[in-house]
Amino acid sequence: MDIDLPREWSALCALVFVLGMKHGFDADHLATIDGLTRFNARANPRLARLCGVLFSLGHGVVVVAIALVVSLVTAHWSAPQWLEASGAVVSVLFLTALGLANLHAVLTTAPDEVVRPVGIKGRWLGRLAESTHPLLIMTVGALFALSFDTVSQAALFAVTAEQFGGWQAAAALGVLFMLGMFATDGVNGLWISRLLRRSDATARVASRVMGVVVALLSLAVAALGVAKWTLPAVDAWSEGKELALGFAVVLTIALSFAVALRLARRPLRT
Numbered sequence: 001m002d003i004d005l006p007r008e009w010s011a012l013c014a015l016v017f018v019l020g021m022k023h024g025f026d027a028d029h030l031a032t033i034d035g036l037t038r039f040n041a042r043a044n045p046r047l048a049r050l051c052g053v054l055f056s057l058g059h060g061v062v063v064v065a066i067a068l069v070v071s072l073v074t075a076h077w078s079a080p081q082w083l084e085a086s087g088a089v090v091s092v093l094f095l096t097a098l099g100l101a102n103l104h105a106v107l108t109t110a111p112d113e114v115v116r117p118v119g120i121k122g123r124w125l126g127r128l129a130e131s132t133h134p135l136l137i138m139t140v141g142a143l144f145a146l147s148f149d150t151v152s153q154a155a156l157f158a159v160t161a162e163q164f165g166g167w168q169a170a171a172a173l174g175v176l177f178m179l180g181m182f183a184t185d186g187v188n189g190l191w192i193s194r195l196l197r198r199s200d201a202t203a204r205v206a207s208r209v210m211g212v213v214v215a216l217l218s219l220a221v222a223a224l225g226v227a228k229w230t231l232p233a234v235d236a237w238s239e240g241k242e243l244a245l246g247f248a249v250v251l252t253i254a255l256s257f258a259v260a261l262r263l264a265r266r267p268l269r270t
Contacts, residue, residue: 007163009164009169012160012164012173013172013173013176016157016173016176016177016180017176017177017179017180018180018247019153019177019180020060020176020177020178020179020180020181020182020183020184021180021181021183021184022180022184022249023150023177023180023181024056024180024181024182024183024184024185024188025184025188025214025217025249025253026098028094028098028144029055029056029059029144029181029185029188030188030210030214031116032055032140032144033051033052033055033185033188033189033192034116034188034192035116036048036051036055036137036140036189037049037051037052037189037192037193038116038192039132040132041193043132044132045193047132047134047137048189048192048193049189049190049193050134050189051137051189051192051193052185052186052187052188052189052190052192053182053185053186053189054134054137054138054141055137055138055140055141055144055185055189056141056178056181056182056184056185056186057138057141057178057182058137058138058139058140058141058142058145059141059142059144059145059150059178059181059185060141060145060174060175060177060178060179060181060182061138061142061178062141062142062145062146062150062154063145063150063153063154063157063174063177063178064154064171064174064175064178065174066145066150066151066154066155066158066174067154067155067157067158067161067170067171067173067174068158068167068170068171068174069158070154070155070158070159070170071158071161071162071166071167071169071170071171072167092222092225092226094149095218095219095221095222095225096218096219096222098215098218099214099215099216099217099218099219099222100215100219101215102211102214102215102218103211103212103215103216103219105211106208106211106212106215109208111204112204113204114204114207115204115207115208115210115211116207154174154177157170157173157174157177158170158173160173161173184253206259209256209259210256213252213253213256214253217249217252217253221249224238224245
């Protein structure tokens with residue numbers, strides 16, 4: 001987490017919403033929602049379509065709760081330097097691992113199969129990754145929020161919100177972050193459920209489009225993080241551009257989703 005949050009309320013709200021959208025495109029989110037959607041696709045198609053929304057709801061509730069607790073308990077606390085540095089290290093390591101894993105998945109998936117996104121956290125969930133109840137799916141999302149990167153980000157929201165009125169502003173930022181995740185994780189769940197209803201070449205191409213884009217963007221964001229640590233010129237250039245960079249990532253993946261959805265909507269040829 002290497003973020004300099006704006007000091008103006010409207011810009012801060014816009015950035016937090018975009019960060020929520022960007023967070024929803026995290027490869028771990030994509031992979032887990034993919035697994036939950038696939039598991040429920042046949043037995044409960046309606047629930048399968050809602051897996052992304054339920055996952056982000058559980059995740060977002062924890063983010064809001066953390067922001068509120070930090071705001072109420074530590075009214076005059078400032079985030080230590082090590083918190084931001086450690087969050088950035090964790091983020092770069094995970095993004096690199098996820099980018100390479102998803103690129104490997106695209107390159108090694110059989111030509112007649114749909115590419116499935118690869119995650120890391122989801123492998124620790126065991127049977128919860130096969131949840132068939134809305135509350136259990138929300139629980140999976142909540143567990144994903146109990147990570148260093150997410151907790152430190154929520155704490156940073158709370159600290160920044162102090163100048164805008166305390167816990168009310170912290171709660172508002174947490175909700176905006178959650179709404180951003182709603183937008184992306186919800187669309188992801190719908191997209192996966194659509195792909196599962198067809199197994200033709202178009203669906204396979206669509207899954208590869210998303211797989212390559214997610215992998216390359218993960219590696220690109222990780223590379224930018226390393227460049228900011230090691231090259232003062234890059235760090236100076238990126239200062240104040242957090243909203244633009246976050247929006248660029250979201251826009252790139254959103255356009256890729258649009259292309260993939262268009263491919264998935266193409267009628268089957270007979």
